[in-house]
Amino acid sequence: MEAVKRRSGPNPFNGVSPVANSLINIFFTIYSLCCILPLVLIVMVSLSNEQDILTMGYSFIPNRIDLTAYEFLLEDWRQILRSYGVTFFVTVVGTLISLIVMSLYAYPISRTDFPQRKFFTFFIFFTMLFNGGLVPWYLVYVQMLELRNNIWALILPLIVSAFFVLIIRTFFQQTIPSAVLESAKIDGAGELRIFFQIVMPLSLPVLATVALFSTLNYWNDWFLSLVFITDDKTLSIQYLMYKTLLNIQFMASNSNAVAAISAAGGVVSYPNETVRMAMAIVGIGPIVFAYPFFQKYFVKGLTVGAVKG
Amino acid sequence: MALVRNMKKYWVFYVMMLPGAAFLILNNYIPMLGVLIAFKSVNYEIGMLKSPWVGLDNFQYLFKTTDAWIITRNTILYNAAFIVLNLVVPVAFAIFLNEMRNKFFAKVHQTILFLPYFLSMVVVSYLVYGFLHDTHGFVNTTVMKSFGLEPVQWYFQKEVWPYLLPLVNTWKNVGYYAVIYLAAVIGFDDEYYEAATIDGASKWQQIKSITIPLLVPMMIIMTLLQIGRIFYADFGLFFQVPRESGPLFPVTNVIDTYVYRTFIALGDVGLSSAAGLYQSICGFILVFVSNWVVRRIDKDKALF
Amino acid sequence: MVQMRKKRFSAIIVMLVAMLLFSACSGGKSAGGANDTTGGDQATNAAESAEPQASKPAAGASDLKPYELKLVYTGAPQADEKKVEEAMNTYLTEKINATIDIAPIDWGPWEDKLNLMIASREKVDVVFTAQWQKYAVNVAKGAFKDLGPLLESHGQGIVESLDPAFLEGSKIDGKNYGVPTNKELAAQGGIIYRKDIAEELGIDMTQVITIADLDAVFKAVKDGKPGMTPLYLKEGETFNSHYLGNYDALGDTSIPGMILKDSDSTKVVPSYELPRYVDTLKITREFYKKGYINSDAATNQTMNTDAMKAGNVFAMTSSLKPGKYAEIENQTGLIGKLAQIPLNEKTIATSETAGAMLAVSTTSGDPERAMMFINLLHTDKYLNNLLNFGIEGDHYEKASEEIIKPTDNTKSYSPGAAWMLGSQFLNYVWESEDPDKWAQYKEFNQNAKVSPGLGFVFNSDSVKAEVGAIVNVDSQYLIALETGSVDVDKVLPEYIEKLKAAGIDKIIEEKQTQFDKFLASK
Missing domain, CATH: 3.40.190.10 (Periplasmic binding protein-like II)
Known part of the structure; x- marks a missing residue:
């Protein structure tokens, strides 16, 4: 009976007042506009004529619609499709593995009866503070693991994030009532069974959150492709789109080099602003739907009532 | 002996942590030996280990400038502001979104809030430039004009940027942090609230005396985690968004941009390695102190 | 309790050190001949053997073991790279019994990738460098070979065709670590x-x-x-x-x-x-x-x-x-x-003489062969144009002996990197350009004021x-x-x-x- 009530949403007598509710609504509507309008602007710029942008600046309503930017990008459609495929694979496999590995690590350090939990918490937290720099890290992957040009080089480095592990740990500590664990133990359940059958289902919201973040990490990553991949077959979509932005950043921070290149006879050119915006759109691509997908797991643990009886 | 007994009793836990721990050793702890680079003048032909030691020479440039104080201050103050904003705003957002009566709208808003997070800082810098450009930026052509004000060269106005940068940072990240708190709020047991309703507590009282106290552990962890990185600035935000505009340096120059410019000019890994070590050690000390303070107040809420 | 913790700490440190040693060993071996020690040895061997060979006439291709050269320069990778590599391989096998791997890197990632390449001692042979591209820094890091003996033994074509100001003006501490592109000097x-x-x-x-x-x-x-x-x-x-x-x-x-x-x-x-x-x-x-x-x-x-x-x-x-x-x-x-x-x-100043160069990496398995290749880029018209413009009839068509015009497939191979690779005076000229381009460049090089700083690079x-x-x-x-x-x-x-x-x-x-x-x- 209780469970049914809980699932049917908040108690109608236990909500904010209608006035407050409409104030909240108005606030979020305005704020949402602030978030979505810049994105609309990017789309509009990507559909604008380049000369208009250079002479008049950005505009929400393009003077004339111009698809050159997308035509330019889609010339390379085979590579784009392939890279979407690479990124999709990396994102799905990576997120699954990392979710399992991270929650397996987070559970023991969330258990107050585990004497070594402080040490292992510190062991993982320490990695957030110190790092040995790019070069030694690169050597581990390239020389020890020999992962150059290997798709696992895009997956492995992002498997464990100390930040996420500590979030999961805190959540476990907070929301899994120790009474539940004890009653399970009394029933003779092993730690692994408790973990998979009780703790995990109870933690859906945080697992969904971390899965979402992990998905974004994999999707948005371009750096791993930059350092490990030279082969077009394994390029991620983000790198494919981002590398021109990298070229631009290089030019912007190396004005001496630009002058030198042009003096030496080289031509420095990079795509114009409409193409850059189109690239941003292609790079974001399907991932904007990730949030609604994970959102449906933002539900209360259904078994709380069941375990408690 | 105690260890063996401990291992016996908790062997399942050790097995569970094994993949994660192995990863950390491989991905983090082995490369940490690279901090040696900070004390060396590297010559790859003779190898990193045999390269000559240079003591603290690589650290010198960090303190060579009269701006050493300014960049450190900027880094810490901005990050402190970000920590506070990333705490207060997302928590408020999470609570309000949770209280919204129309669940469909709540979900739509959550999704939209998240959108800015997808944009890379380079693209964000174009957007800001689109707004603040002196001749065809939206602010000068529309806002200032409608108030009858003269156009302003925003990229030369250093008074504005200490507010602008936190604004951009919050706008970009609020969705991300709000999700964490939202996941926590959803996880809270309804029984607390039902009991409170029966006692006649208003919604605001419930938020104040149930939701927020329950969120405190998560808030503490998030804050501690961010304090550990308080000496690291968001490079994209401080490098791309102000567009390297010189007159803004007193309010936009941070440790990371300073180090980057040096690296571009000198290409010396020893120097950037030294900077990283300096940032890590300072962050480490700060975290230790804050954690100690937390532990004094409430032992269970401390990180370690 | 405290003692136990200490023990565990030392156990972890021992483990870390063991893994580091393991990584150092296996890392060396796994790179397969490209590792620090053997690479270095080979390099010294090569340098030693260069001496006696210099007196002999250039060894025929058949005396050389097959070798794959890796050429790294900066620019966008080209769609028809494989095709051009194959065409070059046929020619190079005959000339110096070598094959080629062209590995261009885009400008944006160039700096990061080059640094990692140098730091990880990746096996490459010929690398683009320039005074404004941290030439001096990379020389100091031990990335490039001293080319003096190699130029003498296998780079005669370069020494003969290049204005002496180029080699003089690109030295560091009296040694050449890069071969400048032959192009306008002023x-x-x-x-x-x-x-x-x-x-x-x-x-x-x-x-x-x-x-x-x-x-x-x-x-x-x-x-x-x-x-x-x-x-x-x-x-x-x-x-x-x-x-x-x-x-x-x-x-x-x-x-x-x-x-x-x-x-x-x-x-x-x-x-x-x-x-x-x-x-x-x-x-x-x-x-x-x-x-x-x-x-x-x-x-x-x-x-x-x-x-x-x-x-x-x-x-x-x-x-x-x-x-x-x-x-x-x-x-x-x-x-x-x-x-x-x-x-x-x-x-004329160092910024021009050292404005675009090809260096030989210290990780090269065969520096002599690398120099032979650079020498060909400076003297062999067919090879130079093949690398810079692709295959005749496919990526370009000849309008006359020296003048070329684009085809439908030009976009599949147009690296635009001629200013980095060898001698520009060997390059064909596009139809749209001044047919006298190279003659004008030569004239432009005359009567220029030489900077007192020519040939000096500050450390x-x-x-x-x-x-x-x-x-x-x-x-x-x-x-x-x-x-x-x-x-x-x-x-x-x-x-x-x-x-x-x-x-x-x-x-x-x-x-x-x-x-x-x-x-x-x-």
């Missing part, structure tokens, strides 16, 4: 402007000899075409850019302390002590205040060629050589509408800390000052004060000491 700076607009407004451009003369021109443009920006400036492209001011920074241009290329003085001074520099700052500021310069010059990242392309810019600064305007016309689509005016004396190792601080001061003030965006009288003293506080005097002193030593040794 440099000049000026502006590129819209010829059509000048004609329309009846402006007499022949009167323009110095920067100050442009005042009247820009005024006429501003009055005649109110929507037009008379002069487009941005970071690195100003009247005080080194190509216009003839400033010789004696190495990396981001390190202060310079001499004038067009003077004989060998006194190293900071920029602000040069009257030419300060006067130019003032003129630029004057122009800015009069509205001749784009008001966003200090923050705009749009390339000047793109700004020209948009059609509302009258002029931009540029380094010049014969036919530069035509190159810009092609880039901007303003065919027949541009012209160029030099605004200084043409000079900043002993003043790293000061340089690190200075580059930050420069980013804060330089762009704003040089684009005229800020008041010179007010900001320049502030800039000087900051430079002094950051230790500019120490750098100048060190530069002067090194430079004097170089001059004495000459």
